[in-house]
Amino acid sequence: MTVARRDVLSLGGGLVAAVSLSRRDVRAEEVVEIRMKGRADGSQVWFDPIGVLIKPGQMVRWINYNPGNSHTTTAYHPANFGKPLRIPEAAKSWDSDYLLPEESFSNTFTEQGVYDYLCIPHEHAGMVGRIIVGEPEPHGGWMELVAASRGVPDEALKAFPMVEEIMAKRIVRRV
Template structure:
């Protein structure tokens, strides 16, 4: 269809907007991970604490615990000199302290296993694991399981990669 220049200019931005709406748009995938705690504060957790996602998925960490501030922090030497438990090509993240109802987002693109923790609550096993893609994907990396940088309570609380891949989403056993 050929439009005369004058007619095109009279149509203005509305015509251009209509054209852009007909272009297919790819919706970004967002998965929410809640930071939660019991009413009296004796128990805290990430929900889910195990999640399988596709590369390019955005994670939204939301603090739903009305009694505590939390962080979502990747295990990585660049952040607080921790042992690397994310793929080597991946960028580490740290949400900083999130007050109740605040949120933080990070997009994971590199295939592999990402372990993260809450800085003030790691010793209470507030940890999580994200599996991006599948084993065998180019660049796939699994964290070194033989690190002594993680408290045994936190290490035990991490769901296995196999469990995450089987179920897709894993909740902490005693999260209530």
């Protein structure tokens, strides 16, 4: 049996395509880490990054790296202490409860849209974050409703990164 050069090249091309597809799948399944941080004196607390763009089905893990504080990651959702709805209507709400230093909490995001979350004891200090899953709708939804901002402290509202910035950069760190 003779093997033509084009058959070998074709087989090699197929292998390269298969390897690149499997690497893409791994990246889609990577866990995104968001660190809960703060100054040693407790004067400032924050999520890092404060904004991320992920794919539907991707997992986010929050880890408390702040040795002096407990933190939560809590969806803006009426089920969580009557907070306004600032996640997609079909999305599942979450609340990590208090995480001590070095503890973590994970959540998988399946619904496309914009998800805002907070740290319960530090919302008033602007410890909030935003996750975008897939491609959010350009107009409409909770972001244009005044009610979505009712009861949210001004420091928190000022801290959220813009959707456009997250879409452009994919990751937005606290300045």
